Amino acid sequence: MKKLVVFMLNCMVVFQVFAQNMNNEKESRMQWFEDAKLGIFIHWGIYSVNGIDESWSFFNDYISYDDYMKQLDGFTAQNYNAAAWAKLIAESGAKYSVLTTKHHDGVALWDTKCGDLSVVKSSPAATDLVAPFVKELRKNNLKVGLYYSLLDWSHPDYPNKTRKIKRYETDSLKWDRFVDFNFCQLEELSKQFKPDLFWFDGDWEQSAEKWNAKELSEDLRDWNKNVILNSRIQGYGDYATPEQGLPITRPDNRYWELCMTMNDSWGYQHNDKNYKTPNQVIRILVDCINKGGNLLLDIGPKPDGTIPEEQIAILKELGRWTNKHAEAIYGTRAGIPFEHYYGPSALSKNGDIMYLFVPHIPRGPLVLKGIKNKINRMWVVGNGTKLNWDVKMKQYWSSVPGIVYIDVPEKVLDDQVTVIAVLLDGKVDLYREKGQVIESN
Structure with missing residues (x-):
């Protein structure tokens, strides 16, 4: 009996040491994020051509799927200047940026070899748009975040949305192919760009088991040891992501980030002029700092790659304020x-x-x-x-x-x-x- 008690006590000690090491490892990994306070989100995709809701416009039947995808023909990126983007983001006082590499519509912004649907293969842009931006972020000492939608409403093996476009019965072989497709694209992004952060979305449509979220999180850390994952991976993320609504009380999670638009739209919509004033944006940032979190402020570039003047003006005034008050922001x-x-x-x-x-x-x-x-x-x-x-x-x-x-x-x-x-x-x-x-x- 005594031996059993000693064995159990030893197991408890080992577990406590393991848990403490895991906690220390996470604290070390999350330190730059907790200190950063401000990031810039970028929703850029073919939805900017017509100025409509990204992906949701066809999901909610505001437009047909075929008409939505015709926007590929107008996505030129002809005035895209990754260096200017990164310089503006650095000027705003942000310490990291998150780019939508693929939204729910399935259109990839990089030259993916895992599938055929990308702006490289299917639009006049005809080039990898992620690679130059990542390069310029690094030049400006900014952390790199990549948004990736786990669900894909264009993929023939994804069950939910595809069923509305083309009816078929889901089977395990199709689902396994789709999971392999996700792993394939995320391995590409991990190994090619070595992001500091992955910003997942769309996890609500499937369970952790269906997404194979545990194995995915482990693989992501194998490919890139210190990568941070947001909460939208069914329980395997590092930090919480409240969206649009400012938390009234401090979130339970030590690490959190409010993602928020400048107007009422994530992507570029020419009719949406309901912009927040710089004062309103700064005061929301202050509220996030007060509660120990970050603000991830969104911009939506036009299909040619230029950033709307209203958004530039907000970022510049935000930069004036953050530069002046840096000691009260970063690392607090x-x-x-x-x-x-x-x-x-x-x-x-x-x-x-x-x-x-x-x-x-x-x-x-x-x-x-x-x-x-x-x-x-x-x-x-x-x-x-x-x-x-x-x-x-x-x-x-x-x-x-x-x-x-x-x-x-x-x-x-x-x-x-x-x-x-x-x-x-x-x-x-x-x-x-x-x-x-x-x-x-």
Whole structure:
């Protein structure tokens, strides 16, 4: 009996060590992602020709499948300049970019040898569009992300959408061929481009077992040891991907990323002029930073490869702001609860600097509550101006911290969002108790 107990205890220790090693390995792999805060999503495909919804327009019967695929004839990419794209993305302050290598329509943007449907073989573009972009991202020290749709509504062996186009009975041989096709394309992308991140989509139509998701995730890491996978691979991803809707509370997953359009469309749609203002985009980014996540902001290039002027303008103003406030963005961690500061905030990686985001013109001093630490200094980020502060309601007999009032002169305010840095005497220590009553004076 004693031997059995010792054996079981040894097994528990081995398991704990294994789990800790796995956790350390993930933390190491995810560090650049957690520090990045901002990425640029790019939805580019034949759907930009007519300016219609990518893939969904034929799935939802807004247009016939055949008419949708006729857009291949108008996809020229004649003004595509990968160097200019990468330079603009770097200027925006983004640290990574994710390109749609293949959406649900099955049209590949690279020269795939696993199938015949690609812009290389079937459109006037007639060239690999992924390779030059990956090369230019690397030149600009940007991490490379590749979007890939697991489902393929054009593939003859994929059951769901194909059944609406051409009825047939699904069988295991067809499904096995389709899974092999997915593995084949993902091996191409992995070995040719060695992406830092795979952004999967479309996993909802099948189970993890059907996708062979466990084996796929293992193969992807065999082909590229440190690759990061998003959540849309039926439980085998590294981080969560809320879409369009900004989380109100911090997601449970430590690593997460909000993907969001600039207007109401992922791909280029000439009729969609409902663009968010730079101020709105920056404030959404600030909300993501406050909750410890990233923003993956989308652009949709035209069929000739040019980026719409409205999108360029947003990226440039975003870049001005991120460049000015870099210390309060990159490498920071989630901020303090709103009970302590009526606005979004962030903390330096070691927790001794609080960054207070001010998205408005203050009508009086800013207020900090429940900060146990001594405050050493305050300044305006990107400006350097030192700020004055005053402490009220700090009683000598009470452990409850006083209320800190911070004066912010109007002349130091940023046109979009101002950032105030508060240097503490150590890692932030918050008072979370219920208050104290005088017992002796």
